[in-house]
Amino acid sequence: MRASDRAYRRLREEILDGALAPGTVLGEVEQSERLGVSRTPVREALSRLTADGLADQAQGRGTVVSSVSLGDVDLLFELRLPLEMQAARLAAQRGDPERFTALARRFAQAEDALSSAADAVPEDQEARYYDLAEELDDAVAQAVDNPYLTGMLRSLRVHLVRVRRLARDEPARLAESAREHRSVCTAIASGDPDTAGAAMLIHLRRSLAYITGRAASPADSPQT
Known part of the structure; x- marks a missing residue:
């Protein structure tokens, strides 16, 4: 499995499980270190999460977990x-x-x-x-x-x-x-x-x- 797929699946599961709460900043550097992959796969994973509606681009904060109610x-x-x-x-x-x-x-x-x-x-x-x-x-x-x-x-x-x-x-x-x-x-x-x-x-x-x-x-x- 590609590194970007692993990063995407891990982040997706954590968002759905609530481990990553709405509003959590998904910084590339932080997530890269935490997931043990380079920044490029993380960037690809964040793009997919944004396309899914699970993440948003917040001005001045970068990519964040989208809100849900x-x-x-x-x-x-x-x-x-x-x-x-x-x-x-x-x-x-x-x-x-x-x-x-x-x-x-x-x-x-x-x-x-x-x-x-x-x-x-x-x-x-x-x-x-x-x-x-x-x-x-x-x-x-x-x-x-x-x-x-x-x-x-x-x-x-x-x-x-x-x-x-x-x-x-x-x-x-x-x-x-x-x-x-x-x-x-x-x-x-x-x-x-x-x-x-x-x-x-x-x-x-x-x-x-x-x-x-x-x-x-x-x-x-x-x-x-």
Whole structure:
């Protein structure tokens, strides 16, 4: 893997994980020393992060981690709803039913595990669940086989990951999300595009309602 790719992946992960907070200055020299690569790969990585919307050019400060807010969620979902629903519909028409049936079983297992969590889901279990959700995204992307649609969704999901972390999903919501994802997988496996689109719409509307509710709660809304 090229040095610029390694630098990009490392910085991207740290931004999405929150290790690099909004407003953090991403100086070339500092990041070069920290990541153990020369300044040229870091410069290339910062350009890619800026193109992704994860970094901005701030006057007098250089490249900084871009801001994110729960208030952005309505704007993001205006795009997400039609794109995700169309992707689900196409996956139902073009995808491998067995693959989505297997994913449905794994989401059912995840729902059982998450339902048994008390006040908080262990970090490793939460990480495994989100990895499973990414597997579903990848399966849909491969089934759709439309680089324009999947490219737009991939860019959009980057920002949704950051918003989701701000909203801090509770165990009950994660269990509900697993159940909704299972329904999406089952609908796609059925080969019925209308059912798949409807299942995706239900999941997205419930996700939006949850995040909006968190944003409306002063006690839960972090400042960025």
